[in-house]
Amino acid sequence: MDCIRIDNLEIYAYHGVFESEKQAGQKFYVNAVLEIDLKKAGRTDSLTDSTHYGEVCLQIKKSMTEKSYDLIERAAQKTVEDILLNFPLIQAVTLELRKPNAPIPMEFESVSVQLTRGWHKVYIAFGSNMGEKETYINNAIQDLKNSIYFRNIEISDFFCSSPYGGVEQDNFINGIIGMDTMLEPYELLEVLHELEAKANRVREQHWGPRTLDLDIIFYDDLVLDEKELQIPHRDMVNRDFVLIPLAQLAGFKRHPVLKKTVEELAKELSKRYIL
Numbered sequence: 151m152d153c154i155r156i157d158n159l160e161i162y163a164y165h166g167v168f169e170s171e172k173q174a175g176q177k178f179y180v181n182a183v184l185e186i187d188l189k190k191a192g193r194t195d196s197l198t199d200s201t202h203y204g205e206v207c208l209q210i211k212k213s214m215t216e217k218s219y220d221l222i223e224r225a226a227q228k229t230v231e232d233i234l235l236n237f238p239l240i241q242a243v244t245l246e247l248r249k250p251n252a253p254i255p256m257e258f259e260s261v262s263v264q265l266t267r268g269w270h271k272v273y274i275a276f277g278s279n280m281g282e283k284e285t286y287i288n289n290a291i292q293d294l295k296n297s298i299y300f301r302n303i304e305i306s307d308f309f310c311s312s313p314y315g316g317v318e319q320d321n322f323i324n325g326i327i328g329m330d331t332m333l334e335p336y337e338l339l340e341v342l343h344e345l346e347a348k349a350n351r352v353r354e355q356h357w358g359p360r361t362l363d364l365d366i367i368f369y370d371d372l373v374l375d376e377k378e379l380q381i382p383h384r385d386m387v388n389r390d391f392v393l394i395p396l397a398q399l400a401g402f403k404r405h406p407v408l409k410k411t412v413e414e415l416a417k418e419l420s421k422r423y424i425l
Contacts, residue, residue: 151241152188154203157181161211164218165225168253172218176251178225179260180210184233185242185268201237209236222247223263230267234332235298242268269301269330270370272338273400275383275392277311277363278349279322284308286349286362287323293345294329304328306395320359324391326367328399335369339379342366367392371406382406387415 159180164172184201191200213229226247233243243266250260278286287308294300306326331338342364349362367383374381382405386392393416396403401413408415 151185154184154186154188154201154206155182156184156203156207156210159207159210161214163214163225165214165220165222165249166253167220171253176249178214178222179248179250180214180229181246181248182206182210182233183244184237184240185244186240201239206233206237209233222249222261223265226263226265227267230265231298231332234267234269242266267332269332272329272331272369273367273396273403274327274329274342275324275363275365275367275386275389275396276327277322277324277391278361279320280359280361283323287325290345290349290362290364291327293348294327297341299333299341300329300331302328302330304399306398309391309395311391322391324395326392326395326399335366335372335374335379335381338366338369367396368400368403371404373406387419390416390419393419 159182161178161180162175163178164175165178166172166176184203184206186201188200191197209232210229213232214225217228219225219228226245229247230243230245233245234240244264245266246262246264248260248262252258252261254261276287276290278284280286291303291305295303304327306328309324311322311324333341346360346362346364365383366379366381367386369381372381383392386396387405387408393412397412397416401411403412404410405412405415410418
């Protein structure tokens with residue numbers, strides 16, 4: 151990915167655990183790498199096809215000075231979030247925040263934190279088969295739309311499906327949400343669990359009825375296989391209520407392990423049902 155670099159941007163701010171740091175303030179230095187596709191700007195010579203690095207510097211200053219934080223970790227996180235939210239062409243930011251005058255009773259050059267945050271393309275499967283099904287789903291979608299951590303939200307058609315897993319229960323309404331998020335996988339999982347809890351989701355029976363079910367299907371091309379979270383979703387290839395609406399939004403998305411597109415997986419599953 152192309153990038154724009156900002157080196158040693160000096161900002162006077164008031165971050166620190168000690169009250170003296172909050173009162174007197176000190177110099178901080180910011181290094182930022184802005185990941186952005188510059189091919190079009192390189193051809194057109196138009197600023198509208200790039201990002202104004204002067205405006206980014208002003209945003210960094212605003213983020214660093216409008217509020218005082220105990221930790222430079224928090225100051226760095228807030229600054230990166232503000233850059234990603236205010237400059238839509240920037241896909242990711244690596245930011246180093248240096249504190250050369252930290253209250254350390256030893257000789258040192260500086261202390262710093264460095265973090266990388268960016269937008270990630272995710273696909274979330276939703277389902278409900280209890281109570282006001284569409285209301286539970288629509289409320290969750292609206293909460294996602296209201297959050298600063300998600301953008302470019304797309305919703306598939308709603309899909310009515312029979313229960314999956316052999317438990318006798320009402321039919322489901324299912325579908326897929328496609329969106330960009332700046333959350334990391336486990337942060338995203340936590341948000342989805344919070345939305346399920348808000349809908350009074352109770353986990354009493356595996357594959358049992360639920361007011362709201364939200365599952366991560368894809369997260370970029372990440373392959374994650376851990377006890378608490380598996381991406382891509384382990385059972386997606388066996389679920390027509392996932393593959394059919396997913397094909398509406400991302401038919402040519404390729405499964406990072408199976409190397410087949412969503413449309414190909416949906417067709418294979420359909421043939422299995424016929425047989």
